[in-house]
Amino acid sequence: MAERAFKVSHLAGAASAALLLALSFGTLGAVVWRAEAGQALGPADWAAIRFTLLQASLSAALSVALAVPVARALARRNFPGRALLLTLLGAPFILPVIVAVLGLLAVFGRSGVLAIALGWLGLPPVQIYGLHGVVLGHVFFNLPLATRLILQAWLEIPAERFRLAASLGAGPGDIQRLLEWPMLRAVVPGAFLVIFLISMTSFAVALTLGGGPRGTTVELAIYQAFRFDFDLGHAALLAVVQFTLAGAAALVAFWVAVPGAIGAGLDRRVERWDSRTGALRAQDLAVLVAVTLFLALPLVMIAWRGAAGFVALPLGVYEAALRSVGVALVSAAICLVMSLSMALMIAQLRGRGAGRVIEGLGYVTIAASPLVIGTGLFIVIFPLADPVALALPITALVNAATSLPFALRVLVPAVQQVEAAHGRLADVLGMTGWARLRLFLIPRLRRPIGFSAGLAAALSMGDLGVIALFADPGSATLPLALYRLMAAYRMDQAAGAALLLLGLSLMLFWLFDRGGRIDADA
Amino acid sequence: MKYLTLAAGLLMAGGAMADTPVLTVYTYDSFVSEWGPGPAVEKAFEATCDCDLQFVGTGDGAALLARLKLEGARTKADVVLGLDTNLTADAAATGLFAPHGQAPKFDLPVAWNDPLFLPYDWGYFAFVYDKTKMKTVPGSLAELAASDAKIVIEDPRSSTPGLGLLMWVKMVKGDGAKALWTDLADNIVTVTKGWSEAYGMFLGGEADMVLSYTTSPAYHLIAEKDDSKAAAAFSDGHYMQIEVAGKIASSKHPELADKFLSFMESDAFQSIIPTTNWMYPAITPAGGLPKGFETLITPAKSLILPADEAAKLRDPALAEWLSALSK
Numbered sequence: 001m002a003e004r005a006f007k008v009s010h011l012a013g014a015a016s017a018a019l020l021l022a023l024s025f026g027t028l029g030a031v032v033w034r035a036e037a038g039q040a041l042g043p044a045d046w047a048a049i050r051f052t053l054l055q056a057s058l059s060a061a062l063s064v065a066l067a068v069p070v071a072r073a074l075a076r077r078n079f080p081g082r083a084l085l086l087t088l089l090g091a092p093f094i095l096p097v098i099v100a101v102l103g104l105l106a107v108f109g110r111s112g113v114l115a116i117a118l119g120w121l122g123l124p125p126v127q128i129y130g131l132h133g134v135v136l137g138h139v140f141f142n143l144p145l146a147t148r149l150i151l152q153a154w155l156e157i158p159a160e161r162f163r164l165a166a167s168l169g170a171g172p173g174d175i176q177r178l179l180e181w182p183m184l185r186a187v188v189p190g191a192f193l194v195i196f197l198i199s200m201t202s203f204a205v206a207l208t209l210g211g212g213p214r215g216t217t218v219e220l221a222i223y224q225a226f227r228f229d230f231d232l233g234h235a236a237l238l239a240v241v242q243f244t245l246a247g248a249a250a251l252v253a254f255w256v257a258v259p260g261a262i263g264a265g266l267d268r269r270v271e272r273w274d275s276r277t278g279a280l281r282a283q284d285l286a287v288l289v290a291v292t293l294f295l296a297l298p299l300v301m302i303a304w305r306g307a308a309g310f311v312a313l314p315l316g317v318y319e320a321a322l323r324s325v326g327v328a329l330v331s332a333a334i335c336l337v338m339s340l341s342m343a344l345m346i347a348q349l350r351g352r353g354a355g356r357v358i359e360g361l362g363y364v365t366i367a368a369s370p371l372v373i374g375t376g377l378f379i380v381i382f383p384l385a386d387p388v389a390l391a392l393p394i395t396a397l398v399n400a401a402t403s404l405p406f407a408l409r410v411l412v413p414a415v416q417q418v419e420a421a422h423g424r425l426a427d428v429l430g431m432t433g434w435a436r437l438r439l440f441l442i443p444r445l446r447r448p449i450g451f452s453a454g455l456a457a458a459l460s461m462g463d464l465g466v467i468a469l470f471a472d473p474g475s476a477t478l479p480l481a482l483y484r485l486m487a488a489y490r491m492d493q494a495a496g497a498a499l500l501l502l503g504l505s506l507m508l509f510w511l512f513d514r515g516g517r518i519d520a521d522a
Numbered sequence: 523m524k525y526l527t528l529a530a531g532l533l534m535a536g537g538a539m540a541d542t543p544v545l546t547v548y549t550y551d552s553f554v555s556e557w558g559p560g561p562a563v564e565k566a567f568e569a570t571c572d573c574d575l576q577f578v579g580t581g582d583g584a585a586l587l588a589r590l591k592l593e594g595a596r597t598k599a600d601v602v603l604g605l606d607t608n609l610t611a612d613a614a615a616t617g618l619f620a621p622h623g624q625a626p627k628f629d630l631p632v633a634w635n636d637p638l639f640l641p642y643d644w645g646y647f648a649f650v651y652d653k654t655k656m657k658t659v660p661g662s663l664a665e666l667a668a669s670d671a672k673i674v675i676e677d678p679r680s681s682t683p684g685l686g687l688l689m690w691v692k693m694v695k696g697d698g699a700k701a702l703w704t705d706l707a708d709n710i711v712t713v714t715k716g717w718s719e720a721y722g723m724f725l726g727g728e729a730d731m732v733l734s735y736t737t738s739p740a741y742h743l744i745a746e747k748d749d750s751k752a753a754a755a756f757s758d759g760h761y762m763q764i765e766v767a768g769k770i771a772s773s774k775h776p777e778l779a780d781k782f783l784s785f786m787e788s789d790a791f792q793s794i795i796p797t798t799n800w801m802y803p804a805i806t807p808a809g810g811l812p813k814g815f816e817t818l819i820t821p822a823k824s825l826i827l828p829a830d831e832a833a834k835l836r837d838p839a840l841a842e843w844l845s846a847l848s849k
Contacts, residue, residue, distance in 0.1 A: 034592070044844065102722055110672070110711065111727035129712050204715045207677060208723075212713040213847045224679040227584050228840075230591055230612075305726075316556040375592070382593060388578055469589075473554040473561070473577055480551075486718035488557035489741045489800065491725050 013345030016338035024368040027376020035232030052217045059138035060196035067146035073284035075154035076272045089144045094458040094505045096479045097204045099498040103298035129211030137205045142195040153187035193253035197366035239372045246367030309496025320481035327396045328460040334400035335456035339407035347415040362408040365401045374466035391470035399460035407452035414448040450516015454509040461505040544574045548599040554579035559798040566790045600779045603767035611833035620771035626787040629806045631824035639766035643801040646760035647686045648753035649731040650738045662757045667705035674720045674729040681716045690761030692839045703846035744814045759823025
C-alpha cells in the first residue's frame with residue numbers, strides 16, 4: 001500500500017507537529033537554558049501536585065459522566081431551538097476565567113441566586129468554596145466541551161445501524177449495549193483526557209473557588225516560582241512535572257480506549273425508533289432542562305450585570321474588540337490548517353507508532369503552562385526582535401496552538417471515518433493530493449471543520465493568552481481591555497465588555513459552526 | 523496579510539520618527555491603560571521634552587521586575603516605573619539601576635532617602651466595606667479576626683496587595699503573625715489571584731470587606747457619586763505601599779530619563795495621579811488633592827518595613843501564611 005502514503009503530502013502535517021513541539025517543549029527549553037539551577041521540589045510543591053491530580057481527575061470524571069446523558073438526549077431528540085441550545089451551551093468554555101468565576105458566584109456564591117432561593121425556603125446558603133467548588137467550576141467550563149465531543153461520536157454512528165436495530169426489534173437496552181457502549185468506549189477516554197489536562201493547568205479558578213491556598217495547583221506554583229521567587233529553574237522543573245502528569249494521563253487514556261469498530265454507513269439521516277417511549281422522553285427532557293439551567297444561569301447573570309455597562313462602553317473597548325476579532329479569525333485559520341494537516345497525517349499513519357506519537361503531540365499544548373510558553377517565547381524573540389511589536393501575531397499563533405488539541409479531537413476520528421468508509425472509492429478514482437482534499441475530504445468534513453474553526457475562533461476571542469506579557473498600550477485585545485477596566489475600578493463597564501465578548505465569541509462560533517452544517521442533516 | 527501591512531506600517535512609522543529620541547518606560551499594565559495615568563502623562567511630558575515617550579506595560583509590579591530580570595542588561599527600558607518597596611531591594615540587587623541624584627521634598631508620612639528609586643505615589647492598604655450593609659466595623663486586625671466579618675483577600679504569591687497584607691500582619695504581630703492568620707482563617711471567604719477579582723467579588727456581594735486601599739472609596743465618591751464605601755481605620759496602623767520609579771544605568775538617553783524623573787515629581791504628573799491611579803501623589807500638587815479625598819480616613823500610624831527587611835521577612839511570612847490557611 002505504498003501509494004496510499006502519498007495520497008496527501010505529509011509535509012504540512014509534519015511542519016505543524018514541529019511547530020507544536022517548538023511552542024511547547026521549545027519554549028520550556030528556552031526557560032531552562034536561561035535558568036540557573038533551581039530548587040528541588042519541596043513539600044509545598046508535592047501538595048500542589050496531589051491537589052492538581054485530585055481536582056483534575058474529579059473534574060474530568062464528573063464532566064464526562066454528566067456529558068453522556070446530555071449528549072444522548074441531544075443525539076436522539078430533535079426539537080426547535082436545538083441548534084441554538086448547542087451554541088449557547090458552548091459559551092462557558094470560551095469565557096475569560098475572571099468573567100466565568102464572577103458569573104458562577106452570582107449563582108452559587110454567598111449572595112448568589114441559589115443562596116437567595118434557599119433563604120426563601122429557610123435554608124442556609126450552600127458553601128461553594130472548597131474542592132467541590134473547584135470541581136463545580138471546572139464542570140461548568142468543560143461539560144459543554146465533553147458534551148460536544150461525545151455528541152459528535154454519537155452522530156457518527158451510521159443511520160443503517162439504527163435501522164437494522166429497529167428492524168430486529170432492539171430496545172433501548174440492546175442499542176445501548178450493541179451500538180452506544182462501544183462508541184463510548186472509544187470516545188470517552190479521549191474526552192476525559194482533554195478535560196483532565198484543561199483542569200490540570202487551571203490556576204485562578206482553583207485558587208478562588210478552592211477557598212485559598214488549599215487550592216494551589218502546579219500552575220500556581222509555576223507562577224509563584226516565576227513571579228515571586230524569580231526561580232526560572234524551579235518554574236521549568238514544575239513545567240516538566242506538568243508534562244509528566246499529562247503524559248501519564250495520556251498513556252492511561254490511550255490504553256483504556258478501544259477504537260470503535262462500528263463500520264461505515266451511507267451517510268443517511270439518523271432516525272431513532274428506539275427512544276419513543278414516554279419514560280425516555282421524560283428522562284431526556286429532565287436532563288436537558290437541568291443542564292441548561294446549570295450552564296445558562298451564570299451566563300444570564302453575566303448578561304444581566306453587563307447590560308447597564310454595555311451602553312456606556314468607551315470607544316477603546318470597541319477598538320480592542322475589532323482587534324480581537326482579527327486575531328480570532330487569523331488564529332482559526334492557522335488552527336484549521338495545522339489541525340487538518342495533522343489529522344490527515346494521523347489518519348494515513350493509522351495503527352503505526354508514528355501516528356500515535358503525532359496524535360499525542362496534538363495534546364501537549366493543553367498541558368503546557370501558558371506562562372512558560374509566553375516566557376519562553378519572550379526569551380527566544382527578545383534578542384531578535386521587539387516582542388511588543390509582534391504581540392498580536394504571536395497571540396494569534398499561540399491561541400491557534402491552544403485550540404488545536406480540541407480541533408484535533410474532532411477532526412482525527414472524522415477523517416479516519418471518512419477514509420475508512422469511502423477511501424477505497426477515492427483510491428479507485430485516483431484522487432490524490434489537492435484534488436482528494438478538495439473534492440473528497442473537505443466536503444465530507446464540513447461539519448467537524450466548521451465546528452473546529454468556530455471553537456478556535458471563539459477560544460481565541462476569550463483567551464487572554466500571551467498578550468498580557470507583551471502588550472503595549474495600543475494593542476489591547478478585548479479580554480485585556482476587560483482586565484484593564486476592572487483594574488481601573490470600572491467593574492460595570494468591565495461587565496459590559498464581558499457581555500460584548502460573550503456575544504462576539506458566540507457569534508463567531510455560530511457563524512463557523514453554522515457554515516459547516518449548511519446542507520447537512522441533523 | 524493584515525499583519526504584514528501592520529508590520530510594514532510600524533517599520534515606516536519607526537523610520538519617520540528616527541530623529542526624535544524615544545524614551546521607553548516599562549510599567550505595570552494598569553498604568554498604561556486608557557483608564558490609567560499613562561495617556562495623560564504621555565501627553566504632558568511630550569509637550570515639554572521634544573521626544574517620544576513610549577510606555578510598555580506588563581502585568582503588575584512583580585511581573586515588571588521579572589520582565590526586567592529576563593531582559594537583563596540588554597533591556598530597552600530607560601526608566602522603570604511601578605515597583606514598590608517590597609520589590610526595591612530585589613530590584614537594586616540586579617545592578618541595572620543608576621542613582622537618580624535628585625532630592626525633591628516629598629509629602630510622604632515617612633522619610634525617603636533611597637539613592638536609586640524615587641516615589642511617585644503612595645497609599646495605605648485597608649479593608650474596604652459598604653457602610654449601608656455593615657454596621658459594626660472592626661477597629662484592628664485582632665478585632666477583625668475575632669469578628670464574624672467575611673473578607674476577600676489577594677494571594678501574596680500573585681498579587682501586590684496580598685503581599686502588602688502579609689507584611690502588615692507581620693509588622694504588627696511579629697511572632698504572633700501565624701496565630702493571627704489562624705484566627706483570620708474563618709473570616710476569609712477566599713483568596714484571589716489579583717486585586718480585580720477580589721474587588722469584583724466584594725462589589726458583587728460575596729464578602730463584607732475586601733483588602734484594598736484607603737483611597738478606594740474616593741473612586742466611588744468622585745467617579746460614581748456613591749458615598750457608601752469606606753475603609754475601616756485600624757488602631758494598629760496601616761501598612762503603606764510606596765510606588766517608585768528608577769533610571770536604568772545602560773539607558774541611551776540618560777538626560778532624558780533624568781528629565782522624566784524630575785517631571786514625575788512635578789505638578790503636571792502628580793496632579794494626574796489621584797483620579798487615575800487612585801493613590802496619593804508623592805508631592806501634593808499646588809492645587810491640593812481633588813475634592814472628596816478629604817473624606818478618606820487618615821491612619822493613626824503609618825507602617826512600612828525598610829526594603830531590605832521586607833525582602834528578608836517575605837519568605838518566612840509566606841510560609842506562616844500558607845501553613846495557617848492550608849488547613
